């Protein structure tokens with residue numbers, strides 16, 4: 001289990017967004033200073049998007065920043081469910097490289113996962129930063145219970161992405177996914193979680209308490225992470 005988990009509580013989602021945007025800007029600046037480029041993974045879903053809007057206002061050399069989604073729904077680009085489409089709308093106009101990890105929807109989600117993994121070989125690893133969301137059911141990125149759960153958690157260390165069929169399919173986006181693996185997430189240089197609401201907070205607190213035996217994907221992921229993790233929360 002990770003040794004240091006720090007909760008950061010805010011009064012509202014506006015404050016939450018400001019804080020996340022400020023922290024991610026700092027991480028990107030540090031990577032640009034150290035290496036001249038930055039590669040970051042950003043959660044899809046809805047919660048972090050106000051923070052992304054604010055982050056995009058930061059004066060950064062965006063051309064040297066590569067952004068991937070932590071996970072993607074296997075849907076065509078431009079679909080309202082497509083995580084990278086949401087990220088691209090915000091960061092492409094700034095000049096960032098926003099990389100689709102599922103450039104083409106295919107009925108074979110495992111093949112989509114293998115292609116995503118191959119695409120990721122071209123990136124600089126480990127990631128400079130990863131921002132995770134958490135679902136009300138305790139999933140994170142697209143690591144869900146189902147036939148691919150063990151592979152997502154315990155697949156070969158060098159496998160960065162894989163196809164995942166959530167079981168049951170989540171109501172808000174009932175489609176197969178491609179997700180970063182636990183190993184890819186655990187290897188990142190900086191990790192942040194952003195959640196809202198009491199229900200998700202309880203799930204995450206319980207998952208942390210349960211550790212490696214947690215039934216919640218977020219508990220299983222955090223149990224492998226060795227670096228300090230900041231959890232940003234607002235009601």
Ligand SMILES: O=C(O)[C@H](O)[C@@H](O)[C@H](O)[C@H](O)COP(=O)(O)O
Nearest residue numbers: 044045046047133134135140141
């Ligand atoms: O593609 C996805 O579904 C996500 O990346 C996922 O892991 C998300 O972060 C959570 O489901 C929380 O989503 P909300 O922020 O919309 O509650």
